Amino acid sequence: MVSLSPRQLDVLHHAANGLTIPETAHTMHLAVSTIHYHQQVILHTLRARNMANAVLLACRAGVLDGRPRRHGDHAGFAAHVYRGEEPCDLCWAGERAYRAERHEARKRNAA
Ligand SMILES: [Zn+2]
Secondary structure: OOOOOHHHHHHHHHHHOOOOHHHHHHHHOOOHHHHHHHHHHHHHHHOOOOHHHHHHHHHHHOOOOOOOOOOOOHHHHHHHHHOOOOOOHHHHHHHHHHHHHHHHHHHHHHO
Protein backbone atom coordinates (compact mmCIF):
# COMPACT_ATOMS: atom_id res chain seq x y z
CA MET A 1 0.00 0.00 0.00
CA VAL A 2 1.34 3.40 -1.01
CA SER A 3 1.67 5.72 1.95
CA LEU A 4 1.76 9.48 1.37
CA SER A 5 1.21 12.16 4.01
CA PRO A 6 -1.79 14.55 3.75
CA ARG A 7 0.65 17.28 2.67
CA GLN A 8 2.16 15.09 -0.03
CA LEU A 9 -1.31 14.14 -1.27
CA ASP A 10 -2.18 17.84 -1.54
CA VAL A 11 0.99 18.52 -3.54
CA LEU A 12 0.15 15.59 -5.82
CA HIS A 13 -3.45 16.76 -6.17
CA HIS A 14 -2.30 20.23 -7.26
CA ALA A 15 0.13 18.69 -9.76
CA ALA A 16 -2.73 16.56 -11.12
CA ASN A 17 -4.71 19.78 -11.63
CA GLY A 18 -1.86 21.33 -13.60
CA LEU A 19 -0.50 23.74 -11.00
CA THR A 20 3.18 24.65 -11.27
CA ILE A 21 5.47 24.43 -8.22
CA PRO A 22 5.24 28.22 -7.55
CA GLU A 23 1.42 28.08 -7.89
CA THR A 24 1.27 25.09 -5.54
CA ALA A 25 3.52 26.90 -3.05
CA HIS A 26 1.25 29.96 -3.16
CA THR A 27 -1.95 27.90 -2.75
CA MET A 28 -0.58 25.90 0.18
CA HIS A 29 1.15 28.88 1.82
CA LEU A 30 4.49 27.09 1.67
CA ALA A 31 7.93 27.90 0.24
CA VAL A 32 8.79 26.82 -3.31
CA SER A 33 11.70 24.80 -1.90
CA THR A 34 9.26 22.96 0.41
CA ILE A 35 7.03 21.98 -2.52
CA HIS A 36 10.10 20.84 -4.44
CA TYR A 37 11.13 18.70 -1.46
CA HIS A 38 7.63 17.18 -1.16
CA GLN A 39 7.70 16.34 -4.88
CA GLN A 40 11.05 14.56 -4.52
CA VAL A 41 9.63 12.46 -1.66
CA ILE A 42 6.51 11.68 -3.73
CA LEU A 43 8.62 10.58 -6.73
CA HIS A 44 10.75 8.37 -4.48
CA THR A 45 7.75 6.88 -2.64
CA LEU A 46 5.85 6.07 -5.84
CA ARG A 47 9.03 5.19 -7.77
CA ALA A 48 7.82 7.67 -10.39
CA ARG A 49 10.02 9.28 -13.04
CA ASN A 50 8.28 12.67 -12.92
CA MET A 51 5.10 14.24 -11.52
CA ALA A 52 2.94 13.23 -14.49
CA ASN A 53 4.05 9.64 -13.90
CA ALA A 54 3.41 10.08 -10.14
CA VAL A 55 -0.17 11.24 -10.80
CA LEU A 56 -0.84 8.16 -12.95
CA LEU A 57 0.68 5.76 -10.41
CA ALA A 58 -1.20 7.39 -7.51
CA CYS A 59 -4.49 7.07 -9.43
CA ARG A 60 -3.80 3.41 -10.13
CA ALA A 61 -2.92 2.84 -6.47
CA GLY A 62 -6.22 4.45 -5.51
CA VAL A 63 -4.67 7.17 -3.34
CA LEU A 64 -5.66 10.04 -5.66
CA ASP A 65 -9.25 10.44 -6.81
CA GLY A 66 -9.05 13.96 -8.25
CA ARG A 67 -11.50 15.38 -5.76
CA PRO A 68 -10.39 18.58 -4.05
CA ARG A 69 -9.56 18.37 -0.37
CA ARG A 70 -11.04 20.89 1.94
CA HIS A 71 -8.79 22.47 4.56
CA GLY A 72 -8.97 25.10 7.27
CA ASP A 73 -12.39 24.54 8.81
CA HIS A 74 -14.44 22.04 10.83
CA ALA A 75 -15.32 20.02 7.70
CA GLY A 76 -11.66 19.77 6.69
CA PHE A 77 -10.74 18.71 10.23
CA ALA A 78 -13.48 16.05 10.25
CA ALA A 79 -12.31 14.76 6.86
CA HIS A 80 -8.77 14.25 8.20
CA VAL A 81 -10.15 12.31 11.17
CA TYR A 82 -12.37 10.24 8.86
CA ARG A 83 -9.32 9.34 6.74
CA GLY A 84 -7.46 8.33 9.91
CA GLU A 85 -4.92 11.14 9.54
CA GLU A 86 -3.50 13.69 11.92
CA PRO A 87 -5.24 16.96 10.88
CA CYS A 88 -2.95 19.57 9.30
CA ASP A 89 -2.10 22.87 11.00
CA LEU A 90 -4.60 24.79 8.88
CA CYS A 91 -7.43 22.43 9.88
CA TRP A 92 -6.44 22.52 13.57
CA ALA A 93 -6.68 26.32 13.45
CA GLY A 94 -10.10 26.10 11.79
CA GLU A 95 -11.28 23.51 14.29
CA ARG A 96 -10.16 25.62 17.26
CA ALA A 97 -12.06 28.61 15.86
CA TYR A 98 -15.13 26.39 15.34
CA ARG A 99 -14.99 25.04 18.91
CA ALA A 100 -14.52 28.54 20.36
CA GLU A 101 -17.52 29.72 18.37
CA ARG A 102 -19.62 26.79 19.61
CA HIS A 103 -18.50 27.45 23.17
CA GLU A 104 -19.56 31.09 22.90
CA ALA A 105 -22.93 30.10 21.40
CA ARG A 106 -23.61 27.69 24.29
CA LYS A 107 -22.77 30.39 26.82
CA ARG A 108 -25.17 32.82 25.06
CA ASN A 109 -27.96 30.22 25.08
CA ALA A 110 -27.43 29.41 28.75
CA ALA A 111 -27.63 33.06 29.77
ZN1 LIG B 1 -6.23 19.94 6.54
